[in-house]
Structures are given as structure tokens and as C-alpha cells.
Amino acid sequence: MPKPYPEEFRDDVVRVARAREDGVTLKQVAKDFGISESCLTNWMTQADRDAGVKSGPGREELAELRELKRRNRLLEQENEVLRRAAAYLSQANLPKMMYPLVRELAVDGIPVTVTCRVLKIARQPYYRWLQAPVTDADWVAAHRANALFDAHREDPEFGYRYLHEEAADAGQVMTERTAWAICSQQGWWSAFGKKRARNGKKAGPPVHDDRCAVVDRHGVTRHVFTADGPNQLWLADITEHWTAEGKLYLCAVKDVFSNRIVGYSIDSRMKSRLAVAALNNAVARRGDVAGCVLHTDRGSQFRSRKHVHALGRHAMIGSMGRVGACGDNAAMESFFSLLQKNVLDRRSWATRQELRIAIVTWIERTYHRRRRQDALGRLTPIEYETIMTTPATQAA
Numbered sequence: 001m002p003k004p005y006p007e008e009f010r011d012d013v014v015r016v017a018r019a020r021e022d023g024v025t026l027k028q029v030a031k032d033f034g035i036s037e038s039c040l041t042n043w044m045t046q047a048d049r050d051a052g053v054k055s056g057p058g059r060e061e062l063a064e065l066r067e068l069k070r071r072n073r074l075l076e077q078e079n080e081v082l083r084r085a086a087a088y089l090s091q092a093n094l095p096k097m098m099y100p101l102v103r104e105l106a107v108d109g110i111p112v113t114v115t116c117r118v119l120k121i122a123r124q125p126y127y128r129w130l131q132a133p134v135t136d137a138d139w140v141a142a143h144r145a146n147a148l149f150d151a152h153r154e155d156p157e158f159g160y161r162y163l164h165e166e167a168a169d170a171g172q173v174m175t176e177r178t179a180w181a182i183c184s185q186q187g188w189w190s191a192f193g194k195k196r197a198r199n200g201k202k203a204g205p206p207v208h209d210d211r212c213a214v215v216d217r218h219g220v221t222r223h224v225f226t227a228d229g230p231n232q233l234w235l236a237d238i239t240e241h242w243t244a245e246g247k248l249y250l251c252a253v254k255d256v257f258s259n260r261i262v263g264y265s266i267d268s269r270m271k272s273r274l275a276v277a278a279l280n281n282a283v284a285r286r287g288d289v290a291g292c293v294l295h296t297d298r299g300s301q302f303r304s305r306k307h308v309h310a311l312g313r314h315a316m317i318g319s320m321g322r323v324g325a326c327g328d329n330a331a332m333e334s335f336f337s338l339l340q341k342n343v344l345d346r347r348s349w350a351t352r353q354e355l356r357i358a359i360v361t362w363i364e365r366t367y368h369r370r371r372r373q374d375a376l377g378r379l380t381p382i383e384y385e386t387i388m389t390t391p392a393t394q395a396a
Helices: 007-018 026-032 037-051 059-089 099-107 112-119 123-131 136-154 160-169 176-186 272-286 305-313 326-344 352-367 381-388
Strands: 213-215 221-223 233-243 246-255 260-267 293-296 317-320
Touching: 007 026, 007 037, 026 037, 059 099, 059 112, 099 112, 099 123, 112 123, 136 160, 136 176, 160 176, 233 272, 233 326, 233 352, 246 272, 246 326, 246 352, 260 272, 260 352, 260 381, 272 305, 305 317, 326 352
Parallel strands: 233 293, 293 317
Antiparallel strands: 213 221, 233 246, 246 260
């Protein structure tokens, strides 16, 4: 299909055709510009419609109509993808991949780009799968699963260990761990097995050692939060509070040396970017922080790869406390307790923006510059840093 002529070119041709001399035909004008006479006639008619001389849809209306048709066609395709996906996923044997559905829709005329966008899957892995739909590993895994399924169907009271032995007798040799993984994925358990109740989510493993814990002479582990200078030990944590618009989350970073909040980030969602933004803001304000220890809890935001990479990028050292032990980050919890009493619980908040302004104002104006602390010799964090550090090492 030839590309459409530019709008400016069409307007110029129409102007030339209308300003042509006597004896010059439209056919000659069209020939001079390398178009057909019918094409020129259509352009002139459309120009009259655009100018209101003739009745009919103008150029903008036609373009809008084409855009509406395109959007309507796209919506129909997306609805068809969702309808087929719902039917596909409701099958008794739930498929592991959506790629077969993408291929079926492509055969029916639904573009792969549209299907992948609706199903939120990448296109490149699909095209790689299309070249080799069944790998050798998938072939072996399917035969093993069939053998385990046949054994389970014959004797539902068997656990995975017995199913493993039955599959081996059928010619599908595998390790017990492989048999357990397949049975776990498919939900094939012994009819007499007991299901374990899940009481909430289990905290993930720490990605850093606990560098603030010390063991006293009685063998009791406790945490010590002290620092001889700025940018040696930081604490970080996340708190939340309700507004009429929903929750608002605050991630704050505190310098143990002066109890100053060196960085914070506020957002409507508690993602890893919240913790990363707070850390980056703190580094931007403090300058050289290489070797500084950042102590946190085991929240997923602080265990995320983005946060770990941010620590490495700034040459900082991570530290994490135990699960469910508030005392492991007590110094940070005390700040949030003050924030709760002085700002969050003072009244109800209508909007997130309103609460955000109140939090920032209290931190920068009241906590940093007005609230004197006994631990700092009745000085504010700003006064303490000014007195206890040289001008060269003071924070910006």
C-alpha cells in the first residue's frame, strides 16, 4: 500500500490546480505532479469540504473517524484476548505458559503485539518458544509427571516417596526431590497427609549481617546504636498512616550521631523505590558516605535488589536485625513514635498532600531545629552537628 502524500504537498497541488491558466486541464496539472486526475479531483473536493464550500466530512473528521475505527478494532481485539484467556485458564489442567494461547490468537488474526500487551508478557521469549515449543527438558518433565499422575490416580493414599518408587518401576527414574517438586506443583498429596496452616507471611532471609548486635557477658544479645561522628551509622525504617485518600508511606533515614533525619521519601505506595529514594536523598545531602553502616529491619523493600545495589553504588555497608524484634531498631522506632504523637494522630487527614506537608514541616522545622533532646545535651540535631563537627565535615 503506497504511503499517503504529505498534507502540505496536497494543499500545494490544490492551489496550483485552482490557479491554473485557461486551457490547462486538471489532467495536465495532475501529470505535472505525478498523480492521477481522479486523485487530484478527490483532493480538490476534500479541500472544498474542509473550507465549508461543499457538504461532507472534512479532513479532520475523516482522520478522527479513521482513528475511532482503529481504536474500536483494537478494543475488539483486546476483548477477544481477555475472553479467550479466561476460557483458557479455566481448563481443568491449568497450563504453565500462555504462549500456546498467543499462537492460537495469532492464527485467528489477533496481532502478537496486542496479545502480549494485554496478557503482560514479553514478545521475545514467545518468539524463542515458537522456534522450539517443546524442549528436551520439558519433554522429560512431562513424562515424569505423567508417570507420577498415573501412580497417584491408582493409589491416592501414596505420598511422593511412594509415587517416586512407582514412577521408577514404570521407567521414569528421578530423584525424590524431583518427585516432590512435581507433586507439589500439581497438588498431588497423600490422602492421609496433614495440611499445614499458614499464619501470615514468613519474613525473608536477611541479605546483610547484623552489625549493631553485641553479646554481653551473660550471653544476652542486645543492640547498641552509637557513633563517634556523622555518617558512620544510619538507621532506616518505614511507617504508614491513613488519609481519606488512602495510605501514605514514609521511609526515613536517621544518623545515630546527631539523631538527624538525613533523608526521607514519601509515597502513596510501599515499593522498593521508596527505600531507594530515601537512601539516595540522604546520600545527596550528606556527601561522602563510603563505609557508613545502614541498619534496617528485614522488610522486603530493604532486601530488594534495587536497595542492595544502591548500597553498593554508594560504598555503604548493610545491616539487618532479627524478625519481629522491634528492639533491633529501637532508635528508629522512637522517632516514629514522636512523629505519631506530634503529627499523625493529632487529627484526621483529608488528603495525602496535606499529610505530606505536615510531616515535612515537622521534621525540618520542629524536630531538627526546635526540639531539644536529652541525649544531645539539650541541643537540637542541627545545633549538635554544628558544635560537634568541623565546618569541613558539616552536612549541607
